[in-house]
Amino acid sequence: MIDKDTLKRLEFDKILETAATFAHCEASHEGALAIAPLHSRQEMELRLGLVDEIRKLTRLGIALKLAPFEDITPQVRAVRPKGAVIAPVALQRFIPTLRVMAAVAAQLSFRGDVPLLLAEAGVITGFPDLLNPLEHTVNEEGEILDTASRLLADIRGRKKGLTSRIKKRLEEIVRERHTAIFLQDDFITQRSGRWVIPVRMDSKGMVPGVVHDVSNSGETAFMEPLEIIGLANELENLVADERAEEIRIVRQICDWIREDAEAIQQQFEALVELDILNCIATLSDRLKSETPVISDTPTILLKGARHPILTLMGKDVVPLDLELAAENHVMVVTGPNTGGKTIAIKNAGLLSVMALCGMPVPALPGTVLPMVRSILVDIGDEQSIEESLSTFSAHISKISSIIEHADRGALVLLDELGTGTEPGQGAAIACAVLKELQNKGALVVATTHLTEIIGFVQRETGMVNAAMAFDRQKLAPLYRLVVGEPGESHALEIASRYGLPERVVTFARGMIGTMEADFHALLRDLKEKREQLDRTLAELSEREEKVGRAERSLVDRRDEAARLVQDAREKGLLEAQQIIGKARREVAGLIDEAKRDKAREAKEKLDQAAREVETALEGLHPEEIVDPDQVAAGDILFVKPLNCDATILSVDRRGARARVRAGSMELDVALSSLLKPKGKEPKKVRRQRAKQQESESAAQEPATSINLLGLRVEEAIGELEPFLNHAALDRISEVRVVHGKGTGALMKGVRSYLTGHPLVAEFRTGERFEGGDGVTVVTLR
Secondary structure, eight states: OOOHHHHHHTTHHHHHHHHHTTOSSHHHHHHHHTOOOOSSHHHHHHHHHHHHHHHHHHHTTOOOOOOOOOOOHHHHHHHOSTTOOOOHHHHHTHHHHHHHHHHHHHHHTTOSSOHHHHHHHTTOOOOHHHHHHHHTTBOTTSOBOGGGOHHHHHHHHHHHHHHHHHHHHHHHHHHSHHHHTTBSOSOOEEETTEEEEEEEGGGGGGSOEEEEEEOTTSSEEEEEEGGGHHHHHHHHHHHHHHHHHHHHHHHHHHHHHHHTHHHHHHHHHHHHHHHHHHHHHHHHHHHTOBOOEEESSSOEEEEEEOOHHHHHTTOOOOOEEEEEOSSSOEEEEEOOTTSSHHHHHHHHHHHHHHHHTTOOBSSOTTOEEEOOSEEEEEOSOOOBTTTTBOHHHHHHHHHHHHHHHOOTTEEEEESSTTOSSOHHHHHHHHHHHHHHHHHTTOEEEEEOOOHHHHHHHHHSTTEEEEEEEEETTTTEEEEEEEETSOOOOOHHHHHHHTTOOHHHHHHHHHHSOHHHHHHHHHHHHHHHHHHHHHHHHHHHHHHHHHHHHHHHHHHHHHHHHHHHHHHHHHHHHHHHHHHHHHHHHHHHHHHHHHOOHHHHHHHHHHHHHHHHHHHHHHHHSOOOBOOGGGOOTTOEEEETTTTEEEEEEEEETTTTEEEEEETTEEEEEEGGGEEOOOOOOOHHHHHHHHHHHHTTTTTTSOTTEEEOTTOOHHHHHHHHHHHHHHHHHTTOOEEEEEOOOTTSHHHHHHHHHHTTOTTEEEEEEOOGGGTGGGEEEEEEO
16 A cells, blocks of 8 residues: 555656646546556556557547546436436536547547457447437527527527517607607617616606506606507517427436436546546656556566656656666665765656556666555655654654565665764664565665665675766766665765865865775776776667667568558458449439349349458457356347347356347347447437437428438438438429438438439538538439
């Protein structure tokens, strides 16, 4: 368990704050801020895989179609009780969310290269049969539109005309000579919802009408002339009818939302989770992060690791290489002040937390981070005035707690170990703490300035010294970690550089014992040899990197070639399918016109060709088989004979069959015909809501119109073909095809089908009163 104080000390909260800025919804913003270490390696690798697939889409130039959307949880909760109705402004909040759902669903539905995303977000469909009525019902201000229903548009038209008549008549009245002499002014206005004219109080009896209000001065009476009272009453009736129709429309939409409330909430939560994953992916792209290897063994291997916060600040970060393996799982880092020791151990801790949260880390490929249960840190000044603790007492208190909780599943980070008291005793305590933590099997990274600790670590098996590199000529830190050798504080050199008088520095150097001077001289010799070895290794590493880049380039070219071949094949098959569809329509026209047997034979051959193309397309996206032994009652699986998802009612394992229910239909099917669910409902269920919406106006709907809302393109074409044939036989010159706006896919499919159709002379987009972009008006030959 990693407590919040530890995460804050490692500054993980700043990472999350940056990630949350990429969220598209308040719910996903809060979710990004709440990201915490996961409990199992499988969860971490799953999230890393999901983030990697999102980043892969981004690299292909097809980033997820996420846009700002609303948190609809309160609205879904409010509409759940039976008969509950919410305000139109609350209904409007569903529109941006459903639009984003629909865009994401359309983007992912046909992709075969993101299996983890399909499993995670495949539940998202977007509810097009709910989005389309909402878009025609409420605008961005939450006002009900005229397009919500024909009756509402008719009422509002009559209301507008009647209001115009009333205003016109009142304008005529105020200009009439026998009335104008009794008026206070020649304007008309409204009082209590009634149209009135201003009459002088002393003349109100001279103008026939009803007084609805009196001015503050008491000199003007606002009167409704008698001759418009009938018109005003009629207007009041229209206002009441308008309100009643608005209530009916809102109630109907609330009923539809209530029917799908559970699915809507489920899809919204999936969308929020997808947005959180996109926040992590965007941050990873910003940091140029890579997916680390999660190790079950106590191992840390950082390759070219960059501190994420410094990177986000635009600092020129020196990459950190650090290795802590099972044979040496205690490391003590030494070096000068401001040399980067604390940044180095905080970086190791912060990247470990990011990996535990399933986040890529800013390091080179091959970075390994441990699957630890806890991260225990003592970093910074813990002095507490309230608890009367000195810096040393606070450090000892913290270290005592760390020792109590440390085990093989812990990563321990200790900064400035042994400081705060007399150096000899502080070093002794520090060495004892390191030995105790080593015995407990914890991974330990500590920093210190004390020479006694360096000597102890050098002698102990399982412990290793490391140093922050320092340029002795320039007296400047290099911020590079060198494992295997201790470092020097270079305190005298730094003191001299920053202005301490030379006589003071010389006196201090004379105070250093001969043994310590010899020790530091030995360190300098070791470092010079190490630098020579580093230069040789750097040259070898550069050559190896060139070879690796060449190998990766060859692999990338091979994968790109394979992808291009598959895309070309799929494109060719789709074009063949379109050509066959067009030819099929022409043959169908010939059959209706001449009923020739040869035309039927041609159509059958085309149908066979179409089936072969569909089979080839399905081969590019193989179906996900379900293990028959894992099928149980209550599961929802895809049934191939029904071409939709269905609920498993019972399983007969001897007969290898199952009883399923799809909508109101039940039947037995073979277990081998069951696949993983695809979110595809029975056709009858998909059309139920559209039929309910049309039920009130079905009797008035002219035979010259067809409603294709909610259908897929191939289903819509299947219904549109016989409709055009019958319309042509009935000698109807013009028909309306209602397909809605939505994502535009259905509209494009319908208009592509109409182009070049033998029965179609021309077609156009509907006028505003005909339905606008959601309708295509077709003129037949």
